[in-house]
Amino acid sequence: MKLEPFNATFQQEDDSCYAVTLKVILDKLAVAHNKLELRGISVHKLNSICGYKKGFAVMGDSVIGLDRLYNKYLKKNGYTIKRGDNGLLDLNNLIPILNNNNFSPPIVSVGEKYYTEHNKGYHVSEVNTLEYQHQLIVNDIHKDTDEIELFDPDTPRLRQHNESINKNGLVKIPISHFIDYWDSTKRDTIWITKGKEEPTLEAGQKGLIK
């Protein structure tokens, strides 16, 4: 499903985008499917089950974090988690997710170029091996205008630098740019689906979208 209309939650810490994007898609599912239990999962709880420690977002077991989310909250409500990375997905895989109301909007990881190219005044010191990652949620893909619309949980701070960013956190960027930013994280993507199949949490798993 698409993200709009939705209740925006924004990150309070520099590095808490992961839990905040999960919160936004859980809230969206809660309203769309009338599953209020999903609304009760706070950012604080999500940070805790993902093992988040302030300033240490670059260290964490994403597989265990998602496994805990599934076992503690999603399984009993009839939901599962899907994850694709290692270059398995392309833009065409995102469209059926956005068009199916049983699927949450997808959370995508983007690399540091997203900051440097789209937000004036950002500088990233050069490192060879790391792509700084940020999590965004896809709201819509407009192939006709070659744009993708994304929710950015870091919006309040980004707006200080770039007022063209919408207050509700939605930003439109050219698809070709997005592919470039997404590529640098091996196209890491997470979404939640209605259904009782086993979750796919680790890298390299095929047959993600049925």
Added chain:
Amino acid sequence: MKLGINNEYQFESKSQLERDIKHIVKQRLGNGVYVSGYANKEQNSLLLGVYVPKIIDDSKTFERRIRFLKFDPIGLMEIEKDNNKLKIVLPDIEFLKETVANKMSKLVFSVERSLLEKTFHNLVRIPLIQSALNPLGEILIGVYDSYKNEIAIEKFLKYREESKLKRYLSFLEKLELIRVSKNTIVYGNRFDAIEEKLKKNNENQETIYNALLADVLSGGYRYVSEYLRLTAIKPFLRWSTSYYLPSLENEKLMLLDKFALIKNYRNLYNKRPLEAKATSQINHLVDAEIFERDGDYLRGTKEIYKGIKGSLLT
């Protein structure tokens, strides 16, 4: 390759291990964690490092910089032979986080130490620090006023408990600021040297007193803070670090407003300072010329920045 959601991974060959391990490490230990190479010639263990991003905002220009602090090594993974296969057990992530947290604390501590060394002359001008150093100052003034004559220890007993006084005297003696005999004290070699140097420059008594206190701080900070429990100095050092550490990371003196400085303090020390207290302490640091004002913003001094530049090595 996968053995389920646990910490063990099995590989068919060394080339498969070398191809897949980087991705596994990023997924299971974090996207900042990387394999930095083999730990030894035998190639039976791998070292891990981490890049920790620091987001640094300049309040006036809105310039944002993301800088990566590199900590390497932070852990090790043994490659075990299991029949014809290779097995790796991932290290405990909480242990890795603790290792990095320790390394970060050491970095903060090293910047605090360098700042103290470069700014003790400024710090002793802050009234709160002066009054915290008062017990030591009283002894030094007493010695100073005695014009190189011996002075009876008894004189100080009016104001201090005997056990405390003994501690202060032995501390100042260790710094060679005084010499203690059975019942009297007199100028120490170091006291002499400082006074001579300052008198040559026609410095007044207050400056000499501050120079002596600065000497106490520089020579015995650890003692002063730990044994004499001079906690008054701590917040001032922390505010200084909250400004200068991000500036070092940003490789230039930044312009920060009070709120940005409070945010830095909170991030570095995991404590929320009260705004009113923060304002007053920051004002003291401006008076002591550790910070300068530029309109609504604060900036460090070039001299201090240059002096502590080497302390950021991780």
